Amino acid sequence: EEKTRSSYEQKLQNTQHSVSKKLLETALAKQSNLIASADVTTTQELLELAEKVGPHVIALKTHIDIISDFDYEKTITPLKALAEKHQFLLMEDRKFADIGNTQELQFTSGVFKITDWADFVTSQVIGGFESLDCFKNVGVVAIIGMSSKGTLTTSSYREEALKVALSHPNVIGAVSQNAIPEEILLFTPGVNLADSGDGKGQQYNTPEHVFKTLHTDFIIVGRGIYKSDNPEQASITYKNEGWKAYLNSLEK
Ligand code: 5IU
Numbered sequence: 001e002e003k004t005r006s007s008y009e010q011k012l013q014n015t016q017h018s019v020s021k022k023l024l025e026t027a028l029a030k031q032s033n034l035i036a037s038a039d040v041t042t043t044q045e046l047l048e049l050a051e052k053v054g055p056h057v058i059a060l061k062t063h064i065d066i067i068s069d070f071d072y073e074k075t076i077t078p079l080k081a082l083a084e085k086h087q088f089l090l091m092e093d094r095k096f097a098d099i100g101n102t103q104e105l106q107f108t109s110g111v112f113k114i115t116d117w118a119d120f121v122t123s124q125v126i127g128g129f130e131s132l133d134c135f136k137n138v139g140v141v142a143i144i145g146m147s148s149k150g151t152l153t154t155s156s157y158r159e160e161a162l163k164v165a166l167s168h169p170n171v172i173g174a175v176s177q178n179a180i181p182e183e184i185l186l187f188t189p190g191v192n193l194a195d196s197g198d199g200k201g202q203q204y205n206t207p208e209h210v211f212k213t214l215h216t217d218f219i220i221v222g223r224g225i226y227k228s229d230n231p232e233q234a235s236i237t238y239k240n241e242g243w244k245a246y247l248n249s250l251e252k
Contacts, residue, residue, distance in 0.1 A: 005215040005249055006182055019089070019120050019139030020172045020185060023218070026058040026087060032239045033246055035091060037061040037189065037222035041068050043075045049226055050079060053235040054086030059119070061091040061220055064112050076117050089119040095143060096131075097124040104134035122175060125164040132168045139172035147177050147190030148201040177205075179214045189220035193241065198223070207238065211245035 006014075012024040027033050036053045038060055040046050046067060050060055060083070067075060083090055092114050096103040103123070108115045120139035123132060132140055142165035145153040153161070155178075162180060165171045173185035180186050192204035210216045219242050228234035 004251070007250055008217075008246075011182070011185070011217070014183070015172075017139060017169075017172050022089060022119070023058060023172075023185065026089065027218070030056070030058060030087070030239075031243050032056060032058050033218050033242045034235065034239045035059045035061050035187070035218050035220045036225050036235060037093070037220050038226060039063055039066065039222050040226055041066050043067055043069050043071070045226075046075065047078055047082065049231060050082040050086075050088075052232040053225060054082055054088055056232070056235040056239045057088050058218065059089040059091045061093050061222075062118075063093050064114070065094075070111060072111065072113065076113075080117055090117060091141070092118040092121045095122050095124055097126055098131070099127055100131040100134055103127065103131055107134055120172060125161045129164050129168055132164070132170050135170045138170075140168070140170045141173045141175055141185075141187055142168075142171050144174040144180065145176040145178050147188075147203055149197075149203055150201065173217070175220075177214070182215075185217045186214060187218045187220060188214060188216040189222070191219045191221050191238075192224045193237070194224065207241045207245040208248070211242070211249040215249060 008024050008027050015021055034057045036057045038046055038049050040049060094114060096106060118138055120141060122141045122143055125142045144158050144161045165174055171184060173187055174180050175187045188210045190202060190204050191207055191210060193206060196204050207219050210219060221238050224238060225231050225234045
């Protein structure tokens with residue numbers, strides 16, 4: 001007999017972490033499992049995208065270090081206001097990958113002060129268990145497997161990385177292109193309805209595929225939304241496709 005996945009309601013019952021709860025509650029309230037990746041390079045583009053897609057996503061994923069005119073007051077203050085207005089979380093895709101002390105400095109200092117505004121962050125686990133201790137006030141999404149062609153996240157790497165992720169109390173989830181144990185949330189990028197790749201190593205799957213085969217929880221979509229002629233409409237399409245695929249994945 002084929003195993004079914006747990007529903008968001010069941011996962012909500014079983015989770016302790018406040019950020020996991022907020023994500024799952026937001027998913028249920030908005031009937032959305034979509035995270036938009038805002039890989040844009042100016043404050044204006046970032047805020048415009050957040051305003052358009054905000055109502056339809058559970059989180060906006062940022063690469064805050066690609067914003068060329070970054071200014072804490074002009075970039076983060078209005079971004080936080082939009083997150084509040086449209087009820088989405090802020091996911092900073094920093095992919096920390098150093099020793100604990102350095103990650104702590106990168107997380108709290110510099111111009112970005114990620115600790116002050118991000119609800120959750122991505123991190124490699126290559127620095128080992130204790131390297132994740134500094135992310136006490138946020139959720140950590142551990143990078144387990146990458147979507148790009150030729151990635152070194154082999155099955156033996158993923159197995160070891162998962163041990164670190166599953167044992168650390170700050171970890172709420174994983175980024176992977178493979179199924180993971182259900183006690184943490186699965187985030188899957190490399191999702192696009194129109195393309196199979198980008199000519200730079202990225203490999204795409206459809207929402208249907210990642211829910212059916214990986215039992216993912218949340219899809220991450222970048223260019224499928226922000227490069228679209230109508231980003232708001234595209235976010236609605238991915239939201240609906242993602243929700244439909246989730247509901248289908250609940251059936252045996
Ligand atoms: N991202 C991936 N694949 C990965 C990891 C992160 O695509 O394995 I880890 C990020 C990179 C980009 C977004 O910010 O997710 C995907 O954007 P596109 O949908 O435009 O390819």
